[in-house]
Amino acid sequence: MAYYQRRGEVPRQRHTQLRTPDGRLHYEELMGEEGFTSDSSLLYHRGLPSALVDARPWELPDQSTTPNEPLLPRHLRLPTLFGDGAGVDVVTGRRLVLGNDDVRISYAVAREPSPLYRNAVGDECVYLESGTATVETVFGPLTARAGDYVLLPRATTHRWLPGPEGVRAYCIEANSHVTPARRYLSKFGQLLEHAPFCERDLHGPGEAPVVEESDVEVYVKHRGSGPSGLAGSIHVVPHHPFDVVGWDGCLYPYTFNVEDFMPITGKVHQPPPVHQVFEGHNFVICNFVPRKVDYHPQSIPVPYYHSNVDSDEVMFYCGGDYEARKGSGIGQGSISLHPGGHSHGPQPGAYERSIGVEFFDELAVMVDTFRPLRLGEGGQAADDGRYAWSWNREA
Numbered sequence: 001m002a003y004y005q006r007r008g009e010v011p012r013q014r015h016t017q018l019r020t021p022d023g024r025l026h027y028e029e030l031m032g033e034e035g036f037t038s039d040s041s042l043l044y045h046r047g048l049p050s051a052l053v054d055a056r057p058w059e060l061p062d063q064s065t066t067p068n069e070p071l072l073p074r075h076l077r078l079p080t081l082f083g084d085g086a087g088v089d090v091v092t093g094r095r096l097v098l099g100n101d102d103v104r105i106s107y108a109v110a111r112e113p114s115p116l117y118r119n120a121v122g123d124e125c126v127y128l129e130s131g132t133a134t135v136e137t138v139f140g141p142l143t144a145r146a147g148d149y150v151l152l153p154r155a156t157t158h159r160w161l162p163g164p165e166g167v168r169a170y171c172i173e174a175n176s177h178v179t180p181a182r183r184y185l186s187k188f189g190q191l192l193e194h195a196p197f198c199e200r201d202l203h204g205p206g207e208a209p210v211v212e213e214s215d216v217e218v219y220v221k222h223r224g225s226g227p228s229g230l231a232g233s234i235h236v237v238p239h240h241p242f243d244v245v246g247w248d249g250c251l252y253p254y255t256f257n258v259e260d261f262m263p264i265t266g267k268v269h270q271p272p273p274v275h276q277v278f279e280g281h282n283f284v285i286c287n288f289v290p291r292k293v294d295y296h297p298q299s300i301p302v303p304y305y306h307s308n309v310d311s312d313e314v315m316f317y318c319g320g321d322y323e324a325r326k327g328s329g330i331g332q333g334s335i336s337l338h339p340g341g342h343s344h345g346p347q348p349g350a351y352e353r354s355i356g357v358e359f360f361d362e363l364a365v366m367v368d369t370f371r372p373l374r375l376g377e378g379g380q381a382a383d384d385g386r387y388a389w390s391w392n393r394e395a
């Protein structure tokens with residue numbers, strides 16, 4: 001993240017001594033991106049952050065993928081993948097829906113606390129479709145609620161503690177960093193006036209007491225020899241990772257709630273880039289929120305038919321009633337996958353019906369990838385098998 005935050009106790013100058021009242025040194029850890037040339041933070045630990053007493057393999061949830069062949073648009077009904085979330089946690093229980101070499105999309109309906117977890121492959125952006133959770137992190141706890149994007153920088157040790165009603169979590173795992181769209185940022189990293197959100201809408205970690213437990217397991221996802229080039233390990237560390245007495249810097253986890261996105265609307269239909277929130281390497285994240293729509297007297301408010309010749313488009317429908325998809329069977333928790341190489345647009349009848357509509361009550365999170373997506377085991381299991389033919393039917 002771009003702007004400076006500080007929590008707890010840090011020494012007056014960086015790389016100098018910070019001691020406990022009885023004189024014991026704290027251990028300074030720099031957590032930084034791009035080899036000391038990008039954002040970083042300094043954390044002060046009670047114990048040695050590098051200490052390790054044991055390691056063993058962690059068999060990740062199935063990460064294998066199959067190509068989208070023959071090339072088809074698809075409707076994936078994610079709610080069919082889970083029951084009520086009993087016995088499932090957000091980390092070990094997430095099921096892979098779609099993925100490529102840049103990003104993986106998984107889904108979890110979960111009620112259980114997760115183990116301590118560190119994704120060493122890339123940043124995670126977890127959209128909370130429903131529920132509340134505390135996400136405890138090495139920087140302090142995040143409070144998350146429905147509509148929150150939870151941004152967890154690569155290698156941030158954390159764990160998910162769902163509230164009593166459980167959570168429905170849409171997990172976007174990058175192989176890179178995930179940041180606000182760069183065109184929203186000034187040359188020094190401030191969100192510009194034309195951006196649909198600002199720093200005030202981003203919520204960093206709170207403060208939490210130091211945890212003193214010893215011999216703690218941390219589940220690490222990392223690059224390796226398994227499917228999709230990934231592997232898992234369980235590290236046993238002698239000092240609980242949440243032994244941080246203070247930190248400061250510009251790299252930390254945070255939340256942003258979709259309600260705080262101020263949509264940009266126009267006289268005629270506005271293209272998806274106005275709905276952008278975040279971006280990673282070779283993909284973008286946009287959201288479509290409830291909004292007034294086009295005010296040209298001859299406008300057609302739903303999208304024109306379009307070929308995204310450079311991308312696969314993944315829409316996750318997470319609220320309201322998506323105007324352009326009426327008549328397709330798509331509902332809460334559905335995904336539509338519209339692959340590059342195939343034109344898509346509103347379902348039959350929706351184009352005509354939208355004329356004169358002044359407000360769209362819809363909520364969707366979109367991931368556009370610049371390389372083709374493959375289907376994970378969850379994506380295959382949730383495929384309705386009929387969506388590709390839905391433009392042939394009259395609504």
Ligand SMILES: [Fe+2]
Pocket residue numbers: 306313338344
């Ligand atoms: Fe589209």
